[in-house]
Amino acid sequence: MGSIIILFAVTLSVILLASFREIRQKNLDMLERYVEDYSIDNKEKNRNKKDLELEKNPNKNSDYQLSTFYSVAISNSGSVLAVDNGNKELYNNDELTQIAKSILDEKKHSGRTSNLSYVVRDKNRYTLVAFMDNTVSEAGLRTMLQYVLIVGLTSIIGMFLLSLPLSKRIIKPLEENDRKQKQFISDASHELKTPVAIIGTNTELLSREIGNNEWFENIKYENERMGVLIKQLLDLSHAEDVIVSMENINLSRIVLGEILSFESFAFEKGKEFIIDIDEDVYLIGNQIQLKQLVSIILDNAIRHSSGKNININLKRKNNTIELNFINDSYEIPQEKLNHIFDRFYRVDEARNSEDLHYGIGLSIAKAIIEKHGGNIEVLTKNGKFKLIIKFFINN
Numbered sequence: 001m002g003s004i005i006i007l008f009a010v011t012l013s014v015i016l017l018a019s020f021r022e023i024r025q026k027n028l029d030m031l032e033r034y035v036e037d038y039s040i041d042n043k044e045k046n047r048n049k050k051d052l053e054l055e056k057n058p059n060k061n062s063d064y065q066l067s068t069f070y071s072v073a074i075s076n077s078g079s080v081l082a083v084d085n086g087n088k089e090l091y092n093n094d095e096l097t098q099i100a101k102s103i104l105d106e107k108k109h110s111g112r113t114s115n116l117s118y119v120v121r122d123k124n125r126y127t128l129v130a131f132m133d134n135t136v137s138e139a140g141l142r143t144m145l146q147y148v149l150i151v152g153l154t155s156i157i158g159m160f161l162l163s164l165p166l167s168k169r170i171i172k173p174l175e176e177n178d179r180k181q182k183q184f185i186s187d188a189s190h191e192l193k194t195p196v197a198i199i200g201t202n203t204e205l206l207s208r209e210i211g212n213n214e215w216f217e218n219i220k221y222e223n224e225r226m227g228v229l230i231k232q233l234l235d236l237s238h239a240e241d242v243i244v245s246m247e248n249i250n251l252s253r254i255v256l257g258e259i260l261s262f263e264s265f266a267f268e269k270g271k272e273f274i275i276d277i278d279e280d281v282y283l284i285g286n287q288i289q290l291k292q293l294v295s296i297i298l299d300n301a302i303r304h305s306s307g308k309n310i311n312i313n314l315k316r317k318n319n320t321i322e323l324n325f326i327n328d329s330y331e332i333p334q335e336k337l338n339h340i341f342d343r344f345y346r347v348d349e350a351r352n353s354e355d356l357h358y359g360i361g362l363s364i365a366k367a368i369i370e371k372h373g374g375n376i377e378v379l380t381k382n383g384k385f386k387l388i389i390k391f392f393i394n395n
Helices: 002-037 043-056 093-106 135-210 214-241 251-268 287-304 361-371
Strands: 069-075 080-085 110-113 116-122 126-133 247-250 272-277 282-285 309-317 320-328 375-381 384-392
Touching (some): 002 116, 002 135, 069 093, 093 110, 093 116, 093 126, 135 214, 214 361, 247 251, 247 287, 251 272, 251 282, 251 309, 251 320, 282 287, 287 309, 287 320, 287 361, 361 375
Parallel strands (some): 272 309
Antiparallel strands (some): 069 080, 247 282, 320 384
16 A cells, blocks of 8 residues: 555656646747747837737637747847836836846856746847746646645545555455464464374383384484474464563573583584673563574574684664674575575575474574564675674663
8 A cells, every 4th residue: 555655646746747847848948939039129029929929810829929028138248228028017127127137147048037937048249038927837837736736635545545444355364364374383283292292102112112123213203303393383383472471681691591502512513603792681571482582593503604603793782682693604595585584494495304494493583583572684795694683672
């Protein structure tokens, strides 16, 4: 709806601008015609030519014939040679002369002054300053502007009022479908959690009784994968829909604590944390979810970083807390970055779920951040992958 209103407003603006330019150009063209017809040797001809033409052609009421023109002819020495006053009720000869001399002092060839358009032309023996009264054309333009604004605003309001029920009808099925999908994932995960646990327990008991073999190992492995997927789906459902308790949390300690717990894993993968964390950065949030958030992103950075160093920065700037994770990475196309927080989406399509990761982690992270009133964005530039998380503090 917003884009339609903007498009409509831009269209009206273009129409008005085009109309203004057309009227201005038309006035200049008529002034040029007046200058071309002007003769200082026959001032009566200059004043009456349009009237005579109108009398001969009463049905040809052109804009030129109906327009009011003025002119002042000034010699090269600066003396006034002639004044052609089209309407003495509006301007006397002295006023026209003063206006003409002011225009010559500005050394412009055309323009506007008050309600007059003007052109300045060299006629060999003298300089002619010709004027045209814009009162009628400007009144028409103002009238058109009023009608355009009235019609435009009425149309925009009408479109907005009409779009409200329509947009609700369009969005309602989508919202319902999304709600049902989330409910299905949550219900299915809960229903599968118990059977998977039972399968794992029974497999373990059978392996003790019969002994380990290739088939039991396959069952254990696949059951473990299923258990991890179910846990991640439940975490996602919990992050999106469940209302959690909020308290004043020391985010600095949470980030440092999670970094400490991941140091052995990072060392095993040949990675090193470079940290720059402000002390005692507090945030109103849920401790469990914030720990899970940092854990997900650290795990993602360690597994996917192509270099050694992983930078973690936590800063508070006025009422904004910014948490950044930066690691080396190959260039990721923008179309893939646009989907990086989608459920089950993985940038590297060649990867499978052998590492027990299903493309849900960043979806969970985004849901947690949004639940805390923040936002997250991802950038890749010059071989660096950067996750920028912002939380906003309401004092």
